[in-house]
Amino acid sequence: MDVTADELAASVAELVRIPSVNPLHAGPVARAADAVGERPLAEHVAGELEQLGASEVVLDDVVDGRPNVYGFFQGRSDRLAVVDVHLDTVTVEHMTDPPFDGRIEDDRVWGRGALDTKATMGVLLALLESWRRTGARPEPTLLVVGSIAEEAGGLLGATQLRPWADARGLEIDQMVVAEPTRLAPIHGHKGGTSLRVTSIGRAAHSALPHLGENAIDAMMPVVAALQAEHRRLQSEPPTTELGTGTLSVTTIRAGSGGNVIPDRCTIGVGRRTVPGEDPHEEFERIAAIARAACPLPTEIESVYPPDADGRYGAAAFYQPADTPLIRLLAGAAGTAPAVAPFGTNALRYGGFARELAVFGPGSIDDAHQATECVAIADLVTTAEVYEAWLDPA
Ligand SMILES: [Zn+2]
Structure with a gap:
């Protein structure tokens, strides 16, 4: 792996310093810090993806000037792998720690979103930078997605991604939805x-x-x-x-x-x-x-609007634990497949990809708290897992 722990930590810290509080979680602290909404982070990620050699970068306005961001990286094969990282964070009103300083201390990156879930986007950007340096390409073509409105508002970004991908005729082989899962691949949730x-x-x-x-x-x-x-x-x-x-x-x-x-x-x-x-x-x-x-x-x-078929609600996400993607992620991370008690963007992706996993560093138990951090050692493992999966060469 050509990326260092320091580079991974710096990459996540940079994203923490671009606040993206979900508008439905905004309060006086977030407003005073001009921290509301995903657009600045989406634009930053779009700029990074372009610099890193994406073949195409799209800012896709979803609602109220809040865009999803998509970036394609040409692989060595026609297979398509997608990583969906939600851009928004929860509220900062109850935080006892500076929410947006992205400081690196005690072998951790601190601040709102460090864990949930800028960690994975930071790791991806640092990996893509290391691949650009060495001229490596991933084995599958990689679509990096930053989606809005996961923490509140009805998974609007994920809801928009699907028809966008369908309209382009994308056939997705494997997809990872980033969330803190203690590096265990999640193969089901309610x-x-x-x-x-x-x-x-x-x-x-x-x-x-x-x-x-x-x-x-x-x-x-x-x-x-x-x-x-x-x-x-x-x-x-x-x-x-x-x-x-x-x-x-x-x-x-x-x-x-x-x-x-x-x-x-x-x-x-x-x-x-x-x-x-x-x-x-x-x-x-x-x-x-x-x-x-x-x-x-x-x-x-x-509480939420109906889906395209006029139906209310989202079906559980579930696939067997014994699929190639789940096995690969578990093997590379040294963890066991699991199911999760919480819901994610995967609720919008039933049948969207041939294989789907929810995966990321850190524990959901530590998310949405008065302090938030991610261990740099977990960022290193995450990067190793993504290299094992995407196989740059
Ligand atoms: Zn999350």
Whole structure:
């Protein structure tokens, strides 16, 4: 490998110093630092990819001036490998450490995004630079993707990548979605669907409650019915290592005053699905349970817009652990294949690539915290794994 640990650390640190807080996570700290949105990072990565000899670089506006970035590097074969790294980071409002200084200290790179997930983009850029120096090319043609809106907003970047690639007739052999996975190749995680249920009552003075229809009271049997549905799911036999589906009531909002019978109550419901479950059918099932349990009229809506087929939710990502890509990543990293408890851009990539893995340095346990860092030793391993996979020569 022609790249040093110092070069890898410097490359990740440079990306940390270009803030890219997801706009839905923006607060006063991020705004004061002019740190909101992915565009500056996307433009920086596009410039780097061009300098590193990409045959084509595209900035693809997704929404609100927030672009995905794509760069092609010609390989020695026609096979196509894709690495998707999300550009956005979570909030910095609760950080106790400077979020964007990208300092290198204690054998780590520090700052928001160092771990989740600028690490992989930094490693890729440093590797591409070392390949440019030596004139090496990867075995497969490589498409580097920086995608927006992974941390919040409905995986918009990943959603856009797919039709863009389909329109160009790209056939993807192997694809890695970068996330902190402790360098274990992830071959499955749950999918899901999210909805809001509102009970519609009638307001009245609380001294005369019989004149109103209490929307909170009406929601109580709905919550109980959804709890029963969760218990039913827990009693199903697991179909894979991902276990069984789950259902949780995650938010509730109602009431406008202590002396007013509430006319509306809204709950948020999150349903995590496992392989074999159709998230849209689960959406419809939850809606039916809520309507049947609620003594008042209901309004039901999806939290996220429908997909191209008008269906709500994303199916679980799952493929067997015993595929060439998963075996290669595990072997090169010295780890074992695993499944993940969290969702990723892979939710948008079912059937998109012949093989798909979620993979990257560091642990999701350390992501989204008041401090964030990635170990330089893990960056070195990541670079070694990518060399083993992409085989530059
Ligand atoms: Zn991430």
